[in-house]
Amino acid sequence: MITDAAPRLGRWQQTWRLMAAAAVGVPLWLSIGAIQRGQEGETGWWYVVGDPLLALGCLTALVWRRRFPLTVAVTVTIASTASALASGAALVALVSISTRRRPVEIGIAALTLVIASPVIGGLYPVRTAPGLVWYQLAFPALIAGIAVATGMAIGARRVEVRTLRDRAESAEREQSARAAQARALERNRIAREMHDVLAHRISLVAMQAGVLDHRRDLTAEENRVLVRGIADGSHQALEELRDVLGVLRADPGRPEPPQPSLDRVPELVDDARASGLDVTLTTTVPGTPPDVVGRTCYRIVQEGLTNAAKHAPGAHVHITLAGTAGDTLDVGVRNAPATTAIAPPPASGFGLLGLCERITLAGGELRHHPTPDNGYVLTARLPWPNPTHEKRA
Numbered sequence: 001m002i003t004d005a006a007p008r009l010g011r012w013q014q015t016w017r018l019m020a021a022a023a024v025g026v027p028l029w030l031s032i033g034a035i036q037r038g039q040e041g042e043t044g045w046w047y048v049v050g051d052p053l054l055a056l057g058c059l060t061a062l063v064w065r066r067r068f069p070l071t072v073a074v075t076v077t078i079a080s081t082a083s084a085l086a087s088g089a090a091l092v093a094l095v096s097i098s099t100r101r102r103p104v105e106i107g108i109a110a111l112t113l114v115i116a117s118p119v120i121g122g123l124y125p126v127r128t129a130p131g132l133v134w135y136q137l138a139f140p141a142l143i144a145g146i147a148v149a150t151g152m153a154i155g156a157r158r159v160e161v162r163t164l165r166d167r168a169e170s171a172e173r174e175q176s177a178r179a180a181q182a183r184a185l186e187r188n189r190i191a192r193e194m195h196d197v198l199a200h201r202i203s204l205v206a207m208q209a210g211v212l213d214h215r216r217d218l219t220a221e222e223n224r225v226l227v228r229g230i231a232d233g234s235h236q237a238l239e240e241l242r243d244v245l246g247v248l249r250a251d252p253g254r255p256e257p258p259q260p261s262l263d264r265v266p267e268l269v270d271d272a273r274a275s276g277l278d279v280t281l282t283t284t285v286p287g288t289p290p291d292v293v294g295r296t297c298y299r300i301v302q303e304g305l306t307n308a309a310k311h312a313p314g315a316h317v318h319i320t321l322a323g324t325a326g327d328t329l330d331v332g333v334r335n336a337p338a339t340t341a342i343a344p345p346p347a348s349g350f351g352l353l354g355l356c357e358r359i360t361l362a363g364g365e366l367r368h369h370p371t372p373d374n375g376y377v378l379t380a381r382l383p384w385p386n387p388t389h390e391k392r393a
Helices: 011-039 045-064 069-080 087-098 103-123 135-214 220-248 262-274 291-311 351-361 387-392
Strands: 278-284 316-323 328-335 365-370 376-383
Touching (some): 011 045, 045 069, 087 103, 135 220, 262 316, 291 316, 291 328, 291 351
Antiparallel strands (some): 316 328, 328 376, 365 376
């Protein structure tokens, strides 16, 4: 059984409840006074002094009904048997304890009200017909039942409101977490696209600019070639930046442009050669691998060329591609030591990390390490499922 604590009441909420409790007892108090004056000719000192003072004490005790529910309910119920004005306080105490929905506490408070109610007849000697003795027990039992039902309904409503509030807060937290995750994924996507598309192009431009700055023995024609390469590379970088921004700002309903795959690796190698890299490509790959494998292979070669341009300018770079369907696609990018000593451009440190994530998602393995001759080698093995076997399965 859910027994969550009731919400704390403000000053005004507490005040109007106490005023309502006092107002409930006024009709009973006035009716008893009228009956006494009709039968006895006077009301007596208890009616005028004791009853209101005791009712005031019961109303004061109601302030602590949520801190000490059972104690206050039993005390106020017993005290109300000697005060007609305190009958409203007894009902409020019974309703309050019923909102907790604890059967033992409710039973004790309700039974106290039913048993103690006939005691009021000793303080107010009002003559009643003998046949109405049962009324002295049935009526308090009915009133107690109504108060208990009201309190339990209020308690159930509080639990429902609390549950709905908790669900709303939980949904809001989940929404915030999903939004934060979406922002993180979008940032990662932007960083990956910027690195994959732009870092390679800018690295080649930086390498050409470095050669132009450090080589004093170049002919005028060689200088023009390098300057033209820098201009073309910068223009292509701007075009690729525009393409990246277009992808990132594209309408979600529109398909994204196709990503480069294995068939564009020779074009990538040609661009690197045109920028001044000494690159050779050896491939023994028959057929066309799946899109995910082909895109990952392209990014591996691109990252290898980018790192070679950054850290080993002038070095020979050898790229090998090998594999068959139903086995694996092996990619290797090996570069010799740098032949030109220039200050390397700033590195983000996320290139190999992002590449490792790509390869892991594709189910492959990545290895990279320096070679004994101070070169560097980057190798990856990607699974290449056999589409014929998949169709048979």
